[in-house]
Amino acid sequence: MTNKPEETSSDTSRMPRALGWSAELDELAKRREFARGMGGPEGIARQKAQGKLTVRERIDLLADPSSFREFMGLMGSATYEDGTLTKFTPRASVDGFCSVNGRKVVVTGGDFTVRGGSGGGSHGGLGMEMAANRRALEWRVPYVRLLDAAGGSVRSFEDMGRTYLPDGNSFTAPDVQLLRVVPVVSAVMGSVAGLPAVNACIAHFNLMVKGTSQLFPGGPPVVKAALGYDVTKEQLGGYQMHASQSGVIDNLAESEPEAIDMVRRFLGYLPSNVWEMAPREEPGDDPCRRDERLLSVIPRDSRRAYDGHKLIRAVVDEGSFFEIAPLYGRARITGLARMNGYPVGIMANNPMFGASTDVAAGEKVIRLIRLCDTFHLPIISLADEPGFMVGLESERKGIERAGARMVITVCDSQMPWATVVVGQLYGVAGQCHHRPSGMFQRYAWPSANWGSMHIEGGVAAAYRREIEAALDPDARLAEIEARLKAMASPFRTAEATGQDIIDPRDTRRLLCEFVEEAQPILRSQLGQTATPYLP
Amino acid sequence: MTLAEGLTLPAPLSGLVLAVLVELGTDVQEGDELVIFESMKMEIPLEAPRHGRVTRILVGEGDKVAEGDAVLVIA
Structure with missing residues (x-):
């Protein structure tokens, strides 16, 4: 049989086999273009007005140049007219593999421009592709969350026509396993509530950005409804609360680029998974340097x-x-x-x-x-x-x-x-x-000194009777303290135990x-x- | 900050100013103690991060300072 390429408009010489599917390739390009538009110009403008980068800009900062390989990027909600795609809103998460300093990681980035980063309820159906957390687990590579999501929304009840049991652990279980297998980092990049707020802590290291990130299981409206008082997002879950008082967040970045830089730096000290050795860097300092x-x-x-x-x-x-x-x-x-x-x-x-x-x-x-x-x-x-x-x-x-x-x-x-x-x-x-x-x-x-407890304070307790019985208790206390302090030289310990000084x-x-x-x-x-x- | 503008040194922690060890115009070297604070019954020095000359002193002995408050400027 002879192969007869069909007659169509474009470039028949270069890729004759692809020719038959050019319409679908056009559609693929169109869908990708829609996805790259995230939640649309208005949502992006709002994101920018808040002083935040978009999720795709953040991933560009995190990933080594041209290393990002997106997966599940075609997922979202579409509108058709006469069977033709007219509108497409991607899901509120951009996920994929990328390299960080030459080593592969999985990144999942919440997209606040799409429904405030809210999940939207389409989880777990038959045939669903493997989620980002499972991929990090199976590929044994670090997992980076760029959190910018508000968690569940009651709007989804209306979409579904029902409420649902909060069985988030069904898809959080891999996150728990990840902690024992690969480095996990959470970067809080916006107002983060609900499960994403807890995911901020299911990590080996987390951080937030001064002024533009906040963290809480429920934000100010929820606090008002439950407890009746007014509080701002920043008071409730800003950096002063979480980086200094609660300790929920490890590190504070002054800006989003600094935050991403910290993520890259933290990962640089760790292996890709627990089966590998941490990467040694070319030493730039004399190991025998005496300061x-x-x-x-x-x-x-x-x-x-x-x-x-x-x-x-x-x-x-x-x-x-x-x-x-x-x-x-x-x-x-x-x-x-x-x-x-x-x-x-x-x-x-x-x-x-x-x-x-x-x-x-x-x-x-x-x-x-x-x-x-x-x-x-x-x-x-x-x-x-x-x-x-x-x-x-x-x-x-x-x-x-x-x-x-x-x-x-x-x-x-x-x-x-x-x-x-x-x-x-x-x-x-x-x-x-x-x-x-x-x-x-x-x-x-040689400056070391030690004991099961301090000589000051310890003497008053251990020699109480002797001190009380003395004619001059203060003098006796000072005398005993001086006697014990004379024994506190670390060299005396070294004589007996071999401690190296x-x-x-x-x-x-x-x-x-x-x-x-x-x-x-x-x-x-x-x-x-x-x-x-x-x- | 550039050398000409001077470097503002913040209080390293909240506490009481116990002693100011320099005067306006004092030349200091990196590591010199400039101000001693007291906090939790301990004395904590503020050291010069680099060499320079003291151009402003913004605290006095007995002042209470909060962490981050400007203490002095070296240029």
Whole structure:
């Protein structure tokens, strides 16, 4: 048989086989064009007026150039006249694969220009394509949510002619599994309510944009209906609430491009999934660099505070520190960094904000340990720990239960861990800088001092009878304190236990060596951990 | 901010100004202590982030400051 191309108008020489379907290809192009128009010019203008980028602009910032491969991009609601497509509104989400710094991720971006990002109820029918969260799970690649959606809307009741049971867990279950398998990041890019607000926290890291993002299960109208008072979106769920007070959001970006940059940066420290090693970068800093300033960071006067960031910066690869939740639980600094190019988790007490671990700081510690354990990063602790926060406020917040969770998290963890005791190390909070199992290394600076509790305060309790019976109780108390303090030199401990005490300037070199030695251990621990990550 | 305009240094935390260690015109080096604050019974220094000359002092001893308040300007 001979192939006789049909006679049609255009270019028969180049692609004769496609010829028969050119009308459909035209329709495909038209539908894609409609989808690229998102919720239409009015919706886009409103989005811009609010100072926000469109979802497609955001994805352009996130993705390496021309790496975005959209899926389910033809889904939406169409209007036909005489069988011809005249109008098409895409679904309120733009999803696809893209590369971030050369590595593949799945991105799902809420499109607020389409019905305020509301779902629109067409979930779970037979033949539905695999959702973005399932793809990230099956492809084993990081999952990035660009949230700009208001959750369910009562309008959908009218469309369906009924209400529905709130069975959102049916399609949220993969999001839960993702936490144990791949890095998950939520960027809150607008007013986000309902399930998307909770999805903001089903993540290893989240952030919001100052002034243009808010987060709540129900916004001001819902608050008014339920509780009867007026409140603005910003008061209810803005950055002051969530980045500093509630701790629901880790990081705050000044602008949307900065937010996307933070997402890219965070992912850069982590492997694509728990079966891979975190990517090493070409080291740009000498692992043997000795920072002379380390000799004077810890003040001799114990009333003097210092900024714990100084310690971290002096020790990690230059410019590599990425702080997580800098405005919340500020007694502890937590974040990711590189040591001789290898990604690590790192934390330090911050005496500028009391240093004592309170419930908020403890939450950060727990999340960092679990993050490192899940993705097989070594962890470094620079300890100057006065102990758990005491007092009425701390009791009201439940410091003992928080302490129990810290102890459990520390003991359950497996990744290689190095602690450098730079100053104080007291009580159970001090105990949480130590792990009695696995690859654990501890160094102490000559400025270190430690104990099960502080000598001040401790003496009055332990020697109460002796002090009360003395002729001059104050003098007796001072005498006992002086006696005990004379024993507090770290060298006395070293005599008995073998604790290594180091020149502070050698800290970086020793930690870089530790991180290098940790690599084969980390490789042997690849895979899912027994303890799930809890945000 | 450019060198000519000067660099405004914010209070690193909320607290009380315990001591101002510099005067107008003092030349400072990176890391020099400029102001000491008191908060939670601890003394917290504000250090010069770079070298420069103190051109404005916006707080005095005993003042209460909130985090982020302008403390002084170096140019």
